[in-house]
Amino acid sequence: MERLVLHHQAEIARLLWRFARNHADLEDLVQETFLRVVRSIGSWRADRPFAHWLRRIAANTGRDYCRRQAVRRRWAVEPVPNADGECPPVEAVDPAADPAARAAHRELKQLLARLPPDDCALLTLHHLEGWELADIGRQFGWTAAATKIRAWRARGRLRSLYENRLSP
Amino acid sequence: MKPSPEESARALSALVQRARGDTPAPIDTAALLRVVRQAPAVEAGWWSDFAASFDTRAVFTTCSAGAGASLAVAGWLAWDAWQNVLPWAQLLSDPTLFS
Numbered sequence: 544m545e546r547l548v549l550h551h552q553a554e555i556a557r558l559l560w561r562f563a564r565n566h567a568d569l570e571d572l573v574q575e576t577f578l579r580v581v582r583s584i585g586s587w588r589a590d591r592p593f594a595h596w597l598r599r600i601a602a603n604t605g606r607d608y609c610r611r612q613a614v615r616r617r618w619a620v621e622p623v624p625n626a627d628g629e630c631p632p633v634e635a636v637d638p639a640a641d642p643a644a645r646a647a648h649r650e651l652k653q654l655l656a657r658l659p660p661d662d663c664a665l666l667t668l669h670h671l672e673g674w675e676l677a678d679i680g681r682q683f684g685w686t687a688a689a690t691k692i693r694a695w696r697a698r699g700r701l702r703s704l705y706e707n708r709l710s711p
Numbered sequence: 712m713k714p715s716p717e718e719s720a721r722a723l724s725a726l727v728q729r730a731r732g733d734t735p736a737p738i739d740t741a742a743l744l745r746v747v748r749q750a751p752a753v754e755a756g757w758w759s760d761f762a763a764s765f766d767t768r769a770v771f772t773t774c775s776a777g778a779g780a781s782l783a784v785a786g787w788l789a790w791d792a793w794q795n796v797l798p799w800a801q802l803l804s805d806p807t808l809f810s
Contacts, residue, residue, distance in 0.1 A: 548747055552740060560735035570738050574746045581750040603768075647729035670727050684769045705726070706719045 544584075548577055551594065555601045561671045562605035562664075564612070564652065576604045602668060602682055609660035609667075616656070654704050662697035669694060 556573050563569035579600050587596050651671075655663045661683070668674040668682075680690035714722070762771055 544747060545744055548744060549740065552738065552743060556735055556738045560733070563735075566736060566738075569735055570742070573738055574743055577743065577747050578750050581747060641732055641734075644729050644732035644734075647726050648733035651726055651730045671731060702716070702719060702723055705723045706714065706716075709714050709719055709722065 544581065547580075547593070551597055552577075554594070555597065558598065558601050558672060559605055559608075561652075561667045562608050564656075568608070572601075572604055572608055576601045579604065599682055602664070605667065606660065606664035606683070609656075609663040612656060613660045613663075654701060654708070657704055658697060658700055662693065662700065665690070665694055666697050666701060 552573060555576055556569060559572040559576065560569055563572055576597075580597060583600075587593065655666055658666070664683070665679055668679050669676060674682075676690045676694055677687055679685075680687050683690075685693065
């Protein structure tokens with residue numbers, strides 16, 4: 544099991560980074576994913592690729608995270624301004640190899656976080672991870688038509704949020 | 712001034728492309744291995760085997776909810792029928808009825 548964890552942890556961390564708000568949340572999500580793997584290893588069928596099964600568990604963990612974040616946002620209080628009148632940053636600043644990519648990623652995640660959780664998970668997997676809509680539909684138990692319609696609507700909502708951010 | 716839909720769509724695509732280039736810092740593998748080592752063993756049993764026979768958790772949850780709802784309706788019907796039968800049963804069990 545440990546060999547499997549070491550072999551797949553980087554790929555799973557890269558996938559879950561698309562969902563996580565900060566590095567601490569990422570560590571938690573990776574741990575949660577591998578704990579789910581340990582608990583449900585009996586349901587893995589040997590005729591299916593392990594990496595594919597693992598990615599499916601990670602994607603479900605990411606979607607559950609989106610749902611938890613949506614609930615938290617609903618009940619969260621407004622950030623308290625400090626002495627300078629500025630609100631403290633919501634997420635910790637993690638070291639990035641490419642600061643421009645990190646800034647873009649953070650901005651996109653903030654926009655995605657304002658969508659319904661399932662839309663957030665769908666667009667995250669489709670746009671950032673390059674998953675096919677059919678695969679996402681199978682993953683979350685949606686029909687192909689329902690997935691396409693949901694993706695179209697979610698993209699519209701995301702574009703609208705982005706336009707609002709662009710306009711002063 | 713609000714940008715045109717084409718402009719914002721292009722800008723959003725560019726943002727997505729830039730965001731794809733972001734990679735996370737390495738995670739703490741020592742802590743991850745510790746957690747995995749301490750994880751409880753797989754609980755074998757008929758319930759876990761039964762749950763694992765479903766493709767997704769959503770299917771399992773839906774089937775469980777359906778079974779629960781059917782059970783509730785059946786229970787209510789049985790209780791209702793018993794309430795109708797009870798007075799007759801009490802009447803017929805009265806020893807003075809046919810004396």
